[in-house]
Amino acid sequence: MLKTIKANSLNEIEKLLAKKVTKLFLFFAVLIPLLTKLLVNNLFITEWMALPAENINFILLDLFVTILLPLFVFIAATDLFTGDSERGALFQVRPISRIELFLSKLIAISILALFVLLLDWLSVIISSAVFDKTFHFSIIPISLGAFSISWFPIIVITAFAILIALLFHSSVLAISTMIVLYLIMMFIPFVLPNSLYLLPSSYLDWYMHWIGEVSTRWVFQTVTYLCSSFGLFFSLGYYMFNKKEA
Numbered sequence: 001m002l003k004t005i006k007a008n009s010l011n012e013i014e015k016l017l018a019k020k021v022t023k024l025f026l027f028f029a030v031l032i033p034l035l036t037k038l039l040v041n042n043l044f045i046t047e048w049m050a051l052p053a054e055n056i057n058f059i060l061l062d063l064f065v066t067i068l069l070p071l072f073v074f075i076a077a078t079d080l081f082t083g084d085s086e087r088g089a090l091f092q093v094r095p096i097s098r099i100e101l102f103l104s105k106l107i108a109i110s111i112l113a114l115f116v117l118l119l120d121w122l123s124v125i126i127s128s129a130v131f132d133k134t135f136h137f138s139i140i141p142i143s144l145g146a147f148s149i150s151w152f153p154i155i156v157i158t159a160f161a162i163l164i165a166l167l168f169h170s171s172v173l174a175i176s177t178m179i180v181l182y183l184i185m186m187f188i189p190f191v192l193p194n195s196l197y198l199l200p201s202s203y204l205d206w207y208m209h210w211i212g213e214v215s216t217r218w219v220f221q222t223v224t225y226l227c228s229s230f231g232l233f234f235s236l237g238y239y240m241f242n243k244k245e246a
Contacts, residue, residue, distance in 0.1 A: 004096055005104050012108035016076055022112065025072045029120040033060050037127035057124050057143055058208075064120050065150045065204045066186075069113055070157050074178040076109045077161035081241075082174040090244070102241050106234075109158050114151050121147040146207040153203040156226050157182075159233035160200060166240040200229050 016022050040056060084090040091101075121144060128139075161178055168174040185201040196202050206222060 001100060004100050005107065008096055008100065008104035009107045009111070012080060012105050013112060016079065016108060016112055019079065021075055022072075025068065025116055026119060028068065029064070029116050030123045032063070033057075033120060033123040034127045036060060037131040040131075057128065057139075058146065060120070060124055061147060061150060061207070062205060064117065065154065066201075069116060069154055070161075070182055070201075070204075071179075072116060073109060073113055073154065073158050073161050074175050074182070076112065077158065077165045078171050078175045078178070080105045080109065081162060081165035082168055082171045085169065085244070086171060098242050099238065102238050106158060106162060109162075110151075110155050113154050113158065117147055117151055117154070150204070150207050153200065153206060153226060156200045156203075156230045156233065159230050159237060163233045163237040163240070166237055166244070197225070200226070 036056070081090070091098075096104075124147075125140060125143060164178050164181065165174045168177065182201060185199045188199060189196040189202065203222060203226060
């Protein structure tokens with residue numbers, strides 16, 4: 001089973017890498033940090049220049065984990081599920097069970113999201129070393145840790161995106177619904193503050209809680225919530241996937 005999932009995950013990754021939109025996201029993962037650092041250090045952007053270089057790095061991380069990576073996940077989930085269904089290629093004749101196929105698609109999206117995230121981190125570090133006069137190699141472990149743990153809530157968003165993708169037969173409707181629901185999740189806390197920690201989108205910046213003193217209780221509660229959310233989205237998603245007609 002593991003060999004089958006691994007082989008098919010690589011196949012799904014190759015399918016996504018062949019898409020122009022994936023190449024575009026990879027390009028932006030490299031370009032945005034470099035361009036930001038270049039502008040901040042060579043133009044008179046006083047508000048940003050007043051910020052420590054490390055803070056600018058975290059602003060870039062926020063940009064990716066709250067906007068660009070969710071958008072990438074939505075597009076990838078729509079392509080591998082709704083898109084394949086539209087093309088009649090969701091259940092091709094091959095020696096693989098539905099759970100293996102479902103897992104391999106989820107793994108493929110998650111791995112590529114991690115790759116985009118780490119590529120962004122590498123670009124941030126290189127641009128910091130080149131343009132930031134205050135750059136010190138001691139920030140590398142902290143920065144890598146912040147970028148890496150940001151992947152965890154992205155996996156939850158991936159399971160959510162797959163669930164939504166399976167509700168629709170049209171790629172346009174699927175991705176439009178994902179974006180609208182995501183925007184609603186982002187803005188609900190402003191109207192209903194008590195709902196903040198009930199929404200998966202609220203945990204995309206959870207790396208901030210790992211900087212400085214870390215509350216063991218908070219970590220346990222957050223990990224439990226994210227795992228529960230993933231389990232819910234995954235179970236509902238697979239149930240719908242398993243009920244689909246070939």
